[in-house]
Amino acid sequence: MIDETELRRKIVDFAGSFHRRGVTHGSSGNISARLDDGGLVMTPTGSSFGTLDAGRLSRLDADGNHIGGDRPTKEIPLHRAFYASRPGTGAVVHLHSPFATAFSMLSDVDPGDALPPLTPYSIMLLGKVRLLPYFRPGSPAIGEAIAALAGSAKAVLLANHGPIVVGRTLEDAVNAMEELEATARLFFLTRDCGARRLTLAQVEELAANHGAA
Numbered sequence: 001m002i003d004e005t006e007l008r009r010k011i012v013d014f015a016g017s018f019h020r021r022g023v024t025h026g027s028s029g030n031i032s033a034r035l036d037d038g039g040l041v042m043t044p045t046g047s048s049f050g051t052l053d054a055g056r057l058s059r060l061d062a063d064g065n066h067i068g069g070d071r072p073t074k075e076i077p078l079h080r081a082f083y084a085s086r087p088g089t090g091a092v093v094h095l096h097s098p099f100a101t102a103f104s105m106l107s108d109v110d111p112g113d114a115l116p117p118l119t120p121y122s123i124m125l126l127g128k129v130r131l132l133p134y135f136r137p138g139s140p141a142i143g144e145a146i147a148a149l150a151g152s153a154k155a156v157l158l159a160n161h162g163p164i165v166v167g168r169t170l171e172d173a174v175n176a177m178e179e180l181e182a183t184a185r186l187f188f189l190t191r192d193c194g195a196r197r198l199t200l201a202q203v204e205e206l207a208a209n210h211g212a213a
Contacts, residue, residue, distance in 0.1 A: 001036060002034075002035050002036050004035055004041065005054075007033050007035070007041055007170065008041055008054040008055070008057050009054055010033075010170050010171075011031050011033060011041065011043065011052070011054070011057060011170065012052045012053070012054045012057075014031065014170065014174045015029075015031055015043065015049035015050075015052050016049060016050060016052070018049050018095065018097075019048065019049035019050035020050065022098070023095060023097045023098075023178075023181060024049050024095050024096060024097060025096070026048065027046050027047055027048050028095070028096040028162075029043075029049055029093075029094060029095040029096055029097075029162075030042065030043045030073040030075050030079070030094050031043050031091070031092070031093050031094070031170075032079045032091065032092050033090060033091040033092075033170045034083060034089065034090050034091070037061075037062060038061075038062030039059065039060050039061045039062050039067075040058075040059070040060040040064075040079065040083075041057050041058070041059060041060075042057065042058040042059075042060060042072045042073060042076075042079065043057060043058070043072075043073055044056065044057065044058050044069065044070035044071055044072060044073065045070070045071050045072060045073045045074055047070070055069075056069050056070045057069050057070070058070055058071065058072035058073070060072060060076075064076060064080055074137065074138035075094060075137065075138055075142070077138075077139070077140045077142055077143030077144075078092070078094060078142045078143050078146055078164060079092045079094075080143060081142075081143035081144070081146035081147045082146055082164070082166050084147065085146065085147050085149065085150060085151040086151040086154070086166060087151070088168050089166045089167070089168065090167060090168050090169045090170065090172070090173075091166065091167050091168075091169060091170040091172065091173040091174075092164065092165075092166050092173060093164070093165050093166075093167075093173045093174060093176075093177045094162065094163070094164045095162055095163055095177060095181075096161070096162040097162060097163060097177075097180075097181045097184075098181075099181055099184035099185040099187075099188060100157060100162060100163040100180050100181050100184040101160075101161065101162045101163070102184070102188065103115075103157065103184040103187060103188075104131065104157040104158060104159050104160060104161065104162065104163070105159070105160050109131050110131075111130060111131040111132075112128065112130060113128045113129070113130075114128075114129045114130065114131040114157055115128075115129040115155075115180070115183055115184070115187075116183075116187055116197055117197050117198040117202075117203045118183055118186050118187065118190070118195070118197060118198070119183065119186070119198075120198070120202075120206050120210070121179050121183075122179055122180070122183040123198075123203055123206040123207055123210070123211065123212070124206060124210040124211070124212065125175065125176045125179045125212055126154060126155045126165070126176055126179060126180055126183075126212050127153070127154050127155070127207070127211055127212035128153065129153070129155045129156065129157060129163075129180065130149060130152075130153045130155075130156045130157070131156070131157045131159060132145045132146070132156050132157065132158050132159065133145070133159050134158070134159040134160045134161065135158065135161070137161065142158065146164075154166055154167075154176065154212050155176060155177075155180055155212075163177065163180050163181070165177040165180055176212070
């Protein structure tokens with residue numbers, strides 16, 4: 001059984017941590033988590049991760065209707081698309097984190113496997129990260145593009161916008177998002193140094209033994 005009060009506290013705590021460390025800024029980013037009844041607890045529109053109130057988080061029913069708390073984020077379509085297309089998803093984290101967002105702006109990224117294999121942990125926690133085209137924030141087209149992936153991706157980058165990561169639990173999704181941002185940061189730190197990347201054989205071994213579910 002999921003304790004809604006505890007889940008709300010965790011959302012506030014994780015969001016506050018992101019904000020204090022500069023992983024998100026202003027009123028950017030949104031987090032949702034699914035409850036036992038299929039409904040969602042979600043960060044409200046226009047809210048800062050640094051000042052969230054657990055009691056005012058948005059509450060949606062299983063059909064996506066707003067039934068409590070402040071008005072929810074306009075990015076509902078992307079959240080609901082992930083829950084619908086990836087059974088077992090318990091939380092969705094969407095940020096405008098600086099390094100992952102900067103990475104989403106690069107023109108020479110493989111849309112089907114965007115993130116370079118720099119360490120084992122991105123393969124273990126994220127699998128293949130997809131790069132989706134640019135869409136207007138809040139556009140239903142974002143949800144349609146995620147639905148078209150048919151549950152094949154745990155993490156995506158929205159071009160010129162930012163990353164989205166899902167997990168079976170809120171902790172799962174937060175840890176995977178941290179890994180995505182860290183890997184993007186490592187890319188920029190090492191891109192001009194001739195850094196060694198994991199080989200295809202090493203990536204395949206990791207995916208077979210520890211790949212992201």
